[in-house]
Amino acid sequence: MPSVELITTGSELLSGRTVNTHARTLAEKLRPFGLKLVRDTTVTDDLGAITDAVRGALSRVDIVFVSGGLGGTSDDITRDALAQIVGGNLVPHPESLVALEQRYAAMGRPVTDVARRQALILERGEGLLNPAGIAPGMAIPFGEKMIFVLPGPPREFSAVLETGIFPRLGNMGLPVFQALENLLECTGLGETEIAERLEKIGLPTPEIEVGYCAASGQVEVRLIAAPKNAALLEEKTVAVRAVLGAAIYAETRIGLEETVGRLLAAQHKTLAIAESCTGGLIGHRLTSIAGSSAYFLGGVIAYSNDSKVRDLGVPRELIERHGAVSEEVARAMAEGVRARFGTDFGVAVTGIAGPDGGTAAKPVGTVWLAVADAAGTVAKLRCFPTTRDHVKLWSSQQALDLLRRRLQGLSAAPGATPGRPSW
């Protein structure tokens, strides 16, 4: 795979205030072209630092992306830094100048010299019109190498990448190819466990690269191959499906909330939730999906025992006998919210998010999950010995997955032993 480096200039990105997301955007968008980002460098708005970083990248790779510092003010010096490296003058980019003048006229503002400076490009490069802003990008040949220049604001960065650069990549005489990638989104298995299962079926191979990305309660597995190995990729993907089985919840990059939403919508089913330790997180995740009101009717945040009794119909003596964090109460909550909302499914979570409230028998991170439907109720114990935020997040993942498996007619993943950690 041809290698690429990215250099971003911007003191604000090194001040502790803003996170630089360009590397993620670029890497993701380069992947289908078979280009691999190997280094990401952020430097301050300093002429020496910018030229040093760009020269370093040009010594290592054939394609260098440079972003930021294309505005009209005194700290926007990327053009000057590049002119020092490749030589030549700065000249106006006619298309961008016209667009700039139209834009300023529409706002009723005069076009100052500072404004006009934004439309300058290197005469040795080609200007790339910026459909989301003013400053154009640039494609600058440098010997056998190529420098692509992009504006810094993320929306403009993406826009120039899509409209100005990608259409040129295929025509550049670069040895690029369209890499094939199969995605498998998994939950209920750890990254190590997945890697061990894949090793047993001989993955990775020299032809099939395997990538992993683990987040709380889910792992993305990517199988990547060159187009000539398409048949092998499909064969290996089938094998991976067999060894991961029900742990695979999707084969596109979507979360469990959207997976569950699509299943509910497709099956014309409705859902209500009863949240204790997650405090609203599951509802928040479900309603982050546009159109969720078609299947999600609402729920109860039962953060007190009174609410569990009054709003969900949990018998008080059940709480007194087994505790609020128990299989019995989780089941009653799921059945209670289903009955109250008149939905096809009721989902419940009750647990100890911590940092206080744990005991030897029920340590912090102990969570009971339940899903009720017309056929009955399934409940599951988990124990996530971690921080409050993570207990909440893992619990929401597991609750959504318990529902996902129910919707797909699969059995629940194994639960935990009381008092022992499980992930």
Added chain:
Amino acid sequence: MPSVELITTGSELLSGRTVNTHARTLAEKLRPFGLKLVRDTTVTDDLGAITDAVRGALSRVDIVFVSGGLGGTSDDITRDALAQIVGGNLVPHPESLVALEQRYAAMGRPVTDVARRQALILERGEGLLNPAGIAPGMAIPFGEKMIFVLPGPPREFSAVLETGIFPRLGNMGLPVFQALENLLECTGLGETEIAERLEKIGLPTPEIEVGYCAASGQVEVRLIAAPKNAALLEEKTVAVRAVLGAAIYAETRIGLEETVGRLLAAQHKTLAIAESCTGGLIGHRLTSIAGSSAYFLGGVIAYSNDSKVRDLGVPRELIERHGAVSEEVARAMAEGVRARFGTDFGVAVTGIAGPDGGTAAKPVGTVWLAVADAAGTVAKLRCFPTTRDHVKLWSSQQALDLLRRRLQGLSAAPGATPGRPSW
């Protein structure tokens, strides 16, 4: 200011999946020590790339932070790269090895050689116990320079920074100074509006630096000065308090959920919430605070009209006459949830999160917020013409702020005109 560079290793950070947030964390935490981050480099897990990047940084600055690649698997090679640069062997860090063995014993897992590798450090450096994980950090003197090594996972990165590195910074003989910083967390005013008000009172000055950090619905203002200008800093902070007034919700770095939680706890008041378009987000935020069950009793996610009527006692004819997104319904929801839960306060949100469901009179982003208590009910209209996620986030901010002002005896911030954007 002494300069610092950061190098992070991790192919997953260059794959398009994960955003690298270390630079923001580090820069923010270094600021009070008078240390400035000038370059942030991310490289793949490649021995040559790591040594090249570390050597480059050592040629430019006196303090280099290196993060990532400290696990036990074959792609964790940061220790080897550093050993190539500074020389010497890898040796176990006794404290970390003991912690590792205890941890594995608690999980009932055997301590393999791969696991033990995580506790290795350079014999020429000092191990820094990792309170949030297994792999220790390191402080490695290199001639007159210093290399600090940190684990890659963000929680561990921050933990070792706080417990292992900052206590050493003052004792390193480096020309660092403890800059003074006053924080003002604001909501209800935009960054530009705040900057204009500060300019009118002569800020920034050569002695008082002003930093801004805007996120959805809140702006952090930082006034920074050298210790010799402490008196001037206090004087200017008093002036800033006067011009920003009730927009300041805290003077430490806490969110609105914690601010509201502290006010409720201090006043021995209780809260219940009725969420429509926010779908559980406000409950999720409130319950992210440890101990929130002392004042937060729960709520209703009323994502359907039936739920608003059945669970909150909103008269159905109110919804039919004014629509679910209306002042009348918001008020009835706040009063209804307060009555149901028997709390001192009831908070309600009803709005159009989009992308569908907007009309000319009530465009996407139209949100009604209400707070009910024994003295009556306040309601407020806002319109956030943005994406679904942001409408939800802004709505939660505004609802928490409406409650905050009520708890502090302040009047509500001005609302919007129907159909017109407001932030």
